Amino acid sequence: MKKxxxxxFFINIFLSSVSLADDKQAIDIYKKxxxxxxxxQSLHDSNSDFAKDLKKIIKEKLDNKETDQQIYNYxxxxxxxxxxxxxxVKQSTLLLWFIPIIVLIVGIIILFKRTVFEKSKLS
Amino acid sequence: MDVLVFIQGDMTTKSKLSLLAIILLIFFGAFYFSLQTKLKNDDLVMINKMLPAIKLQSLQDDSYVELPLQNKKNFYLINIWASWCVPCRQEHPLLMRLKKENNLAIYGINYKDNKSNAQKFLEELGNPYFFSGSDMDGSKAIEIGAYGVPETYLIDREGKIILKFIGPISNTNYEQIIQNIK
Incomplete structure (x- = not known):
């Protein structure tokens, strides 16, 4: 009986941990x-009908062993x-992604040149 | 020249101000133009794509239809509607007018509705649909990229989506549909 x-008991723990892992994967997608x-709002935060329907579809796709990327593509x-x-990141969004980096680099160059210039003026 | 002076840190107040003005102008211009253009044109992402395959169970009986249609004879319209949807009543007379077009069949997708309410709606306002399919859980609507009700799609002979209207169709939309099926 004890056995x-x-x-x-262990089967139950095993199954619940499996389903928790599944849920985590689904929630990670909902958040994106x-x-x-x-x-x-993200899908995860929303309780709208549209969000509920999409969550259901994403869950079904995960159950059908589709990958995250396949779901995003869908x-x-x-x-x-x-x-x-x-x-x-793609051709049309390159500027969006890289303008901050370019501005940062230009800023550093300006700062660097200015300090060098000030120093040379002082000396 | 200003830029070089700026980099070297030896700038007059006048050139500082003009540089600031240029930067502000660029920002203003960028924001102004991005507000003008409809950047979020993702509503139209399904245009010119093949209609995803969906199987529509009839609202009335056990029959069903598989879209996109295989007979390739005519253009057809897909209209997502519900009896609880107020804008659907608004566009209904236009759908009834479209029904009279010989070379256009309308396929209805009844979205998250109660069957008897849906039937009553059609009895009361007229049935514009060649076939009424049911979508109880909203999955068919998502399959074709819909946001809610009402939405209308014009599909060409090859099964390609050529027009998509979110919200009730207007008289202008009606004209667009007529022009496209001629």
Whole structure:
């Protein structure tokens, strides 16, 4: 009796940890998807009908062993890049991604030149 | 020249001000133009794409239809609607007018609705649909990239989405549909 109980106990723990891992994967995806009918919320934060439906579909796809990338592709093919909270790096978004870095580099150069110039003026 | 002076740190107040003005102007211009252009044109992401395959179970009986259609004879319209949706009532007369077009069939997708309410809606306002399919859980709507109700898609003979309207169709939209099917 004790053995049976223990076996069930461990099977239960094993199954619940598996489903927790599944949930974590799903939640990670929900957090990266924009709820398109809400104001600035991710799918994870939203309780709108649209968000609930999308979550259900994402969960089904995960159950069917689709990869995260396949799910993102499915969503962007229907709703565009806007549905991703992180803007993907591609030709049309290169400026967006690299302007801050360029500005930073230019700033450092200006700062460097100025200090060198001031020093040379002093000496 | 200003830039060089700026880099070297030896700038007059006048050149500082003019540089600031130029930078502000660039920012203002960038924001102004991005507000003018519709950057978030993702509503139209499905345009010119093939209609994803969906199987529509009839609202009335056990029959079903598989979209995109295989017969390739005519253009067809897909309209997502619900009896609880107020703007759907607004666009309904236009759908009834479109029904009269010989070379256009309308396929309805009844979105998250109660069957008897849906039937009542059609009895009361007229049935513009050649086929009424049911989408109880909203998954069919998501499959074709819809946000909610009402939405209307014009599909060409090859099964390509050529027009998409979010919200109730207007008289202008009606004209657009008529022009495209001619």
């Amino acid at each position: 049976i109980f223990l076996t069930f 998807i924009r709820c398109l009918v809400c104001q600035g 969503l962007t093919s229907r709703y565009g890049d806007w549905i991703l909270l992180d803007t993907p």
